[in-house]
Amino acid sequence: MGRAPCCSKVGLHRGPWTAREDTLLIQYIQSHGEGHWSSLPKKAGLLRCGKSCRLRWMNYLRPDIKRGNITPEEDDLIVRLHALLGNRWSLIAGRLPGRTDNEIKNYWNTHIIKRLKIQKTSTQNVATKPKSKCVQAEEAKISDDDQENIGATTKRTKLHLPKPTRVSPVKTPVGSFCDGEGIHEQEAGFHDAEVPDYFHVSWSYDMKKKDDDCLGEGLVCGENVEDCYDFVQGFDPARCQNSEEAAAAAERVAMPWNICEEYEQDLKADQDHGQLESFVDSLLI
DNA sequence: AACTCACGCAACCGCGGATGT
């Protein structure tokens, strides 16, 4: 497995981009399109490495990038998606049109973590209404992060979670969903006794490439049953308090809930894993 | 006015999967 040499090793420019460099990159991509990043700098007349060009384009120069502050709606969606997906910033960004993974990652690390820490502190000092388990889950993650950061100050270690892949073993599921009141266990909806293999079809970058808005992936392709269930229940308009909230939830993730119903009917009606595998595949095409 | 400090964000780094030869 090789690795492209970094800029410093081949004497290329580093650091902030100049207006001239931006112009060269924009002009080249406008006339030749994205891609072939390794050869792009030379062709475009840039003394940058391909990775740097790609990063600059993806995170800053792309015309479809949304500028301005993260809205409360986007903030809420980031928190929800992070509870489901963890630090998979590119997947989270995929649900926020115009936002980049880098931007969301920065926003999370600066604004949201700080806010959740403040919430944690305030709720520790004042015992009031029981805290949402969603918030608790995020706080637990943050505490873990703190521990990792403590270690990182003495020795920088990197943890690379395995990329999700298609797996087949059937796990014992624990139905749960997360709403404003917390995580609810064993609620009606999914079936706890039997979980077909296809339920464990994981998030996959390949699948995602087939269709960025492939809604089947969120419905049936979570890393595990909990993820699927959280995702579905967390955004299910049918479980919102009123029609306005439901419409907003549906619009926010642009998710056709008839697929969910169809899926559940299918689950009840047919335990043939082969047929259901095909059903899942059909959703992913 | 000068200095310090904390914060936000753009950019870099290294890893590993995907793809090509």
Next chain:
DNA sequence: TACATCCGCGGTTGCGTGAGT
């Protein structure tokens, strides 16, 4: 099959800037 290269990702760094003293 083995190796090289490309590409995209998440983690991290470091600089610019504004607030506070």
